[in-house]
Amino acid sequence: MRKTREESQITRERIISASYEVIRSKGFEQMTRDDIARKVGMTRGAVNWHFASKEDIYIAVLDKILDDFQRERALYYRDSQASPREKIAHLISMPLNMQDQYRFINDIPRYMLSDERFAKIVERMAQNRKFFIEYVTGCLTEIEEREGKKYRNKTEIAQLIYFLHEGLHSNYAETAFTNPDVIRDNYKIYLKMLLEIH
Secondary structure, eight states: OOOOHHHHHHHHHHHHHHHHHHHHHHOTTTOOHHHHHHHHTSOHHHHHHHOSSHHHHHHHHHHHHHHHHHHHHHHHHTOTTSOHHHHHHHHHHHHHHSHHHHHHHHTSOHHHHTSGGGHHHHHHHHHHHHHHHHHHHHHHHHHHHHHOOOOSOHHHHHHHHHHHHHHHTOTTGGGGSSSTHHHHHHHHHHHHHHHTOO
């Protein structure tokens, strides 16, 4: 019996979800399509029908994570009740709330990012960085208007805030602190210091 498009999409999503788990536990290099087939409870042929290669599976998993990030950020971008300071704080807290997904992204082997097949992923990641800085710059302008504050270097401050965000989702961020909970407790203090720069 031929599957409907909807059933095929559900199967594809199950494969992507199983692949995420397998890659997290074994790493991309060690993962096989047999591992994924076992995890999802289907044949390797069924996995192969949906994805022509391991790289195609990996790209689909990365796309899904980037989609999840985009959905989460959209909640903050559209929150009309939040102050600009709260919007920035929410945006920066994403790596703390989605730690596993950020670590997965951080584990992409560098050589793969230069592979032409990953060009779309690399472009999406670059666009996310650019939009993050533009969004934070917009929030800084809103702070100026609301609070009568004047930033001389909004773009540079937005870039520093971006680096704070990057640091929070580093796989090794905890090693910079004696207690890993310090990151969760203190990132707002670090953000406040950055927002006080003139």
